[in-house]
Amino acid sequence: MSEPLLVPTPSTVTGELPDGLLTAFAGYEDALARNDLAALDAWFAPGENTLRGDATGLLVGHDAISGFRGARVGTVARGIRALHVRVLDPRHAVIMSVNTPDAGGAGLVTQLWSRSDDGAWQVEVAQVAAPPAAINATVWRLVGTPLVAASDDAGSGALSGETIAVKDLFDISGFTVGAGNPAYLREAVPATETAPAVAALLGAGASVRGIAQTDEFAYSIAGDNEHYGTPPNVRVPGALPGGSSSGPAAAVALGQASVGLATDTAGSIRVPASYQGLWGLRSTHGAVDRTGLLPLAPSFDTVGWLTRGPGVLRAAAAASLDPASQLPASQPNTPARFAVSRALVFAADDDVQDVFVTGVDRLTRAGLLPAPDLVDVGDLAEVLRIFRTLQSLEAWRANGDWVTAHPGALGIAVASRFEAAARINPADEAEARTALADARARLDAVLDGRILLLPSASSTAPSRRANPAAIDRARTNTLTLTCLAGIGGYPALSVPLFEAQGAPVGLCLVGPRHTDLALVDIGAELAAGN
Structure with a gap:
């Protein structure tokens, strides 16, 4: 087991240093060094008002902060070079610490600590400034x-x-x-x-x-x-x-x-x-x-x-x-027509359904959209089956030789998709191509003079901690929405117009082929008037 982290004497202290504060700070830093998730959870105050921010954004609430920790891969080994304490009152203090990562550079952490009725110190607010990376290798x-x-x-x-x-x-x-x-x-x-x-x-x-x-x-x-x-x-x-x-x-x-x-x-x-x-x-x-x-x-x-x-x-x-090759979205002097499909809306999660329906209604009432036509896009499960069959066949045809020659080289989720693709019978291709042509003809009729409106994805961004089964469900539901543009070869624009519980939800505009620029122009008008 690693030795407890040595915490230096504060360089500056304003006010009378409360009992137990520095011991609590050392305990937190020790838990961080060991990546002890249970201990770290205990050091952060419970409830929805606890905050943690860094260069990637703000986490609101103890559960969100706990989820972030559980999804990251370990912590950065570091020491503490300097402490500065500002005591606000006997139960609240701000600690600013300068840390020295083993990899070099320096980081800065600002924390608001509070003492509960039973005398325990916990972090209510934390702002983390890590040493700037030359390149974020995940990006x-x-x-x-x-x-x-x-x-x-x-x-x-x-x-x-x-x-x-x-x-x-x-x-x-x-x-x-x-x-x-x-x-x-x-x-x-x-x-x-x-x-x-x-x-x-x-x-x-x-x-x-x-x-x-x-x-x-x-x-x-x-x-x-x-x-x-x-x-x-x-x-x-x-x-x-x-x-x-x-x-x-x-x-x-x-x-x-x-x-x-x-x-x-x-x-x-x-x-x-x-x-x-x-x-x-x-x-x-x-x-x-x-x-x-x-x-x-x-x-x-x-x-x-x-x-x-x-x-x-x-x-x-x-x-x-x-x-x-670019076409207008409508005839001269004729407003663009829009369409929605109940089946597509119901393929999304409840919160995305709500913001989509209310958002489209708001745009309509504001005069930014004419009342959309209600259309039938066909059997969505069948459309997804056709798409997945042909996508899998072509993915294996394009990359299967390399995948076969490099066993174990792929991540688990992608490897499972290639394994499934390898099992699809190529003899089914002719049937799938015929079914694709039929589905495309139906969608061409829907998009004849219309722009189809639908959610860009079936959900807001899933947590990194979501279990694989939940992520796979989100993938299937989202593909039910997104595969239509692939089936028809249509342009599709995601416009960041909506939010569900603070998370973005895109409004997708799918237009007839070669209306790419017209879609951007229409999306810009919607955003400007939203």
């Missing part, structure tokens, strides 16, 4: 200043001064693709050309800040990675960030890049956008050149972007899409 694989500069001839392009977090699936000349897996990265060779989706942004004046992490092979929408860790969700601390574009989304939400260049096969842009309160656009299938992009399921893979606002999103999309 970034490589970072530069910049990693790749804007094109020489970009001039004052529409994206001049913007920075890009490139999902680790796109080729960048001179760099390797890691696909979220260290074994894959070790064998990768540097690309000789830059993917057109990257080049388009460089040509518009943006620079590449770095290569951002992805869930393995983009085969997830949770945002966790067993090899590199889970990026933070700054809007919902202690929650999953959403994936598979987890790294680009977190980089944008953290303010470390202004554009996340990402992919969306089954919701990998829309889900992290919804979980983190970002703007996210999945482009029309095939509208952006996918050359130089590691595939997952080519029938559904699309390129897209994550941003903090609609202006940069539109500029990124406009730089990458063929303007001649």
Whole structure:
């Protein structure tokens, strides 16, 4: 068992130092060094008013703080270099401590301690300032200043001064693709050309800040990675960030890049956008050149972007899409029509249903939306079956040889998906393709002159501590919503308009093919008037 942590004599004390305060502080630091979760829970005051904040956000309430601790992987070994105590009254004191992590640097922790009626000291409020990391490895694989500069001839392009977090699936000349897996990265060779989706942004004046992490092979929408860790969700601390574009989304939400260049096969842009309160656009299938992009399921893979606002999103999309192919969302002098489906709303959790229904009603009453048509999108379970069958077949076709040659190289959740994909009978493909065409025809009729409104994800961001079964249920329910855009190859925009209990909920707009820019314009109008 480790020795108790030595706490120095306070450098300054204002007021009469209360009995037991420094002993309590030493006990807390000792529990932190041992990562004793039960003891740490006891040192923090119970109830919903206890606060803990750091650079990734604010945790409110003892249970949220406890959940955060349980999800992190250990603690950073450190000593205490200096203490400063400000006694507010006999039962309350502020302690500021300067810590010295074994890895170097210095951190600062500010705590409000309070003494209960039985004389026990506990932390009511804590603010943690850790030494700044050069690179957060859960968010970034490589970072530069910049990693790749804007094109020489970009001039004052529409994206001049913007920075890009490139999902680790796109080729960048001179760099390797890691696909979220260290074994894959070790064998990768540097690309000789830059993917057109990257080049388009460089040509518009943006620079590449770095290569951002992805869930393995983009085969997830949770945002966790067993090899590199889970990026933070700054809007919902202690929650999953959403994936598979987890790294680009977190980089944008953290303010470390202004554009996340990402992919969306089954919701990998829309889900992290919804979980983190970002703007996210999945482009029309095939509208952006996918050359130089590691595939997952080519029938559904699309390129897209994550941003903090609609202006940069539109500029990124406009730089990458063929303007001649873009269509308006409605006929001239005719307002755009909208549609909702009860089945899609009921696929979401109760709290998301409530904010979606009340939010759409509020937008309608404000005159920002005409009353939506009620439409039938068909058997959602059948649509999801078709999508999963073909996605799995294509994922195995694209990556199965590598997976077979590298047993044990994948994280548990992604490995289980590839194992299931390997068991699907290729003879079922013809039936699934026929069923896909039928489902697509039905959806084309629904979207004929309409924009479909639905929640971007079935829930708010799940806790990192949620059990695997709960996360898998959230995944299935969310895929029920997100797979429709994949089935039809439609553009889909997540707009950060709603909240449920303080957590973001995206409003998704799914439009006819090649209405990408029109969707962004409509989303911007809704946000401006909301």
